[in-house]
Amino acid sequence: MTTYTDGWGNDWTAASTDAVAGLQKTVLNYLGMSVETGDSLKDTFGLDPAMPMAHVLKGYFGKFFAAEKMEAMAVGALADAERVAAEGSVTPQEARHIAALAAWIRGDMEGAIAAWEAILLDHPLDVMATKLVQYCQFYLGDGTAMRNSLARVMFAWNETLPGYGFILGSYAFALEESGVYDKAEVTGRRSVEINPADAWGAHATAHVLEMQCRSAEGEAFLSALEPHWGKIHNFKHHAQWHRALFMLDLGRYQDCLAHYDAKVWTDIAGDYLDISNGVALLWRLQEEGVDVGNRWRVLADMSAARTEEHKLAFADAHFMAALLNAGDREKAETMRTSMERYSHKQETQSRITREVGLAIADAFLAIDAGKPGDAVDKLYPVREKVRLLGGSHAQRDFFDRLLVRAALSAGRHTEARHVLSERLENRPGSRWNWSRLANLEASESNAAAAAQAQARADALMAA
Numbered sequence: 001m002t003t004y005t006d007g008w009g010n011d012w013t014a015a016s017t018d019a020v021a022g023l024q025k026t027v028l029n030y031l032g033m034s035v036e037t038g039d040s041l042k043d044t045f046g047l048d049p050a051m052p053m054a055h056v057l058k059g060y061f062g063k064f065f066a067a068e069k070m071e072a073m074a075v076g077a078l079a080d081a082e083r084v085a086a087e088g089s090v091t092p093q094e095a096r097h098i099a100a101l102a103a104w105i106r107g108d109m110e111g112a113i114a115a116w117e118a119i120l121l122d123h124p125l126d127v128m129a130t131k132l133v134q135y136c137q138f139y140l141g142d143g144t145a146m147r148n149s150l151a152r153v154m155f156a157w158n159e160t161l162p163g164y165g166f167i168l169g170s171y172a173f174a175l176e177e178s179g180v181y182d183k184a185e186v187t188g189r190r191s192v193e194i195n196p197a198d199a200w201g202a203h204a205t206a207h208v209l210e211m212q213c214r215s216a217e218g219e220a221f222l223s224a225l226e227p228h229w230g231k232i233h234n235f236k237h238h239a240q241w242h243r244a245l246f247m248l249d250l251g252r253y254q255d256c257l258a259h260y261d262a263k264v265w266t267d268i269a270g271d272y273l274d275i276s277n278g279v280a281l282l283w284r285l286q287e288e289g290v291d292v293g294n295r296w297r298v299l300a301d302m303s304a305a306r307t308e309e310h311k312l313a314f315a316d317a318h319f320m321a322a323l324l325n326a327g328d329r330e331k332a333e334t335m336r337t338s339m340e341r342y343s344h345k346q347e348t349q350s351r352i353t354r355e356v357g358l359a360i361a362d363a364f365l366a367i368d369a370g371k372p373g374d375a376v377d378k379l380y381p382v383r384e385k386v387r388l389l390g391g392s393h394a395q396r397d398f399f400d401r402l403l404v405r406a407a408l409s410a411g412r413h414t415e416a417r418h419v420l421s422e423r424l425e426n427r428p429g430s431r432w433n434w435s436r437l438a439n440l441e442a443s444e445s446n447a448a449a450a451a452q453a454q455a456r457a458d459a460l461m462a463a
Contacts, residue, residue: 002014002015004016004019004020006024007024007161008125008126008162008163009125011091011093012052012091012094013051013052013088013089013090013094015050015051016047016048018047019044019048019051019054022040022047022054023044023054023057026054027128027163028166030131031166032198032199032231032232033200033232033233033235034231034233035231035233037233041054050087050088051084052090053094055078055081056094056098058077059073059105060101060104060128060132061073061074062077063101063104064135066272066309066311066315067272067311068306068311071105071311074101074104074105077101078101078105081098081101085098092122096116096118096119097119097128099115100112100119100129103115107345107350108347109349110348112132113133116130116132116133117129117133124153125153125157127163130150130153130167130170133146133149134146134170134174138177138391138392139391140348140388140390141386141390141391143174143177143178143393146173146174146178147171147174147175147177147178147180150167154167159194165191165194165198165201166191166200168190168201169187169188169191169192169200169202170204172184172188172191172205173188173200173203173207176207177392181208184204184207185205188204188205189205191204196228197229199225199232199235199239200235202239203235203238203239205221206239206242207393210246210394211393212429213249213430215245215246215247215249215250216250216463218242218246219243222240222246226239234269234270234271234274237274240263240264241264241280241281242394244256244259244281245281247259248284248288249431251461253288256281256290257285257290257292260281260285264277265278265298272306272318275299275315275322276318276391279325279398282299287405296322296325299322300323300328300331303318303319303322303323304331306319307323307334307338310338310342312390313349313352313353313388314389316335316353317360317364321364332364332365332368333365336362339353339357339358343358352389356385356388357389359381360379360399362374363378363379366378367406372406372407372410373410373411373412375410376403376407379406380407380419386399403415404416404420407419411443413443417440420433420437420440430460431457431461434453434456435454437453438450438451438453438457
């Protein structure tokens, strides 16, 4: 076994230093969300077709898509990694990566996290282990674990190491998702100072501005960075989604809709994150009274092809919403049946589907059937479990707004008032929160209170 050392001090089994340099370039491209990531991995295989970590990395990339068509790539990569390991020898670090990929493929996200965390104890500068722990914890809805995992390895990082800014961006996001907003903003802005093309760091900072209702500042911040995103893959759509949320909060509905057409849903959109971006934004616009035309159609058609995949409960919830908003109830009901079957499996995401995903699907179906009260009955009891779907606070806000809107539509004023009270305590600067409180007060004939709440909403829009 011959090993060569990368720029972070990790020793990888490889044919040459050039092969390890190719692996490092691939990892850096991945951190930068570059469209060149796939090509750099192909170049690495050209330098060493039997490199164990290159096969593992290919498997990881397949899993990131959370799509059945890419699952075969991940499974094949795992088989190749296991084969080359059996034919020769691998380091303990590489063996743990192979074990982590195997756990992830069989649906055991907690097992994969445990393997990556074991790697990080001995190799705190293993970039892929660091990022993959964050990815899976993100889709378990555990912001505190995300933050702590990054915090445990930050001692090993400094500005002389390749990719340091990207790690700061990852840490900033974990800080934001765990509510440490001031430190998150400082860290996120530093990542962008180091590399203005760091879309993840920009997005982490945007999350802080979203949570703190600093919409005008957030829209300007992202707008200024957009020229640096020329080589960013589909994730740039998500960054643009955040910019659209700022426009929406500022009451710039037509600008938001135009931005959706130009920047959020482009001709290369189509992965699960693109679909969730589209669903969550169109629903918000529609809820504000904006006619979104036939834009649901493409989202529904793409979702219809994925109703039995069940790779992420988060994605399934958005696929369901797309189908129903496009009028495809029969397909949505078929998907609900498939989700029920899947929920009995022994996988991480099947457990999440069982605990909260089915309730959300039932709520969407109830709303589509004109029974918003039934939707409240499904959503309210699982409110504190919705985080298990994963996604960010900003993304899961879709489901919270759905509950408020259903409660208002059903005349369930008690639930509406309690949820709005919580939301206003957490985000008193939210225009939407005050506007919906005004709706609630008006529905109870509290004219003065309604006027006061609407005045707060109007003032925030004008700010």
